[in-house]
Amino acid sequence: MDFLEGVIDAVGDAAGLVLGPVVEAMAEPALCEAAQQAAEKSVEKMMEKYPALNDPALCVMEKAVNDATNAALGFMDEIMEWCQDFGKDAMAAFHAVGVLILRACRAAVRAACDGMLSLIQGCMDTCCPCLSDYDIGGLVDEVAYVVEEMMKEWIKMTIESKGLPGAIVDVLDFAFTENDDIGEPSSRQREEEEYAPEPMMMGSGGGDGDYNDGGGDGDYNDGDGGGDGGGDGGGDGGGDGDGE
16 A cells, blocks of 8 residues: 555646546446446345245335435535545545445445335235344345445446546555545544634633732732732731731
């Protein structure tokens, strides 16, 4: 990774400025493609597991595509935020976008499968109460992995088809996974800094005048003794002393 980052730095900021618009334009088609693949693969596996879904009246594929698309497009705004960072750190921005697309794949698969279950849940609860938990975790993992690998290839082929310089394409790292830590785009970091509360000044006094431990509104007075307008002790104009 250090070597790749060194190469992208050598290419210069222009690499990010060239790659950024390509990835930005690719984002929505990528999410739609992920949703379509997620729906198709999920329908295939779910129909094998739950034959009741083969009823044409349920319009299973249509619902799966709609549910998967809505879930995948939910990542669009965050991807667009990262696209604004290509001019600052192209490698980090590309990595983040790739990770988010893979997360969208899993979300699309999960949404498609959950939507299909909702079509038959009432019937299954009545006829087969033992299946009411619908353990589809393994199925979701299996389908998500297949779709994620397909989307990695789709992203790579799409970028290569745009005629970008080989020096840029060759240094792109496609070894990202949905579980990678990507942090936050710089726009969110700036917002957090702008809205962060200002630190409070410690040691501010509560009285009307200067600091006065001995009570009263006069100058600094750390005890019972003197000072203009001071406490009970001696001093000019003081309490019970010689000031009569």
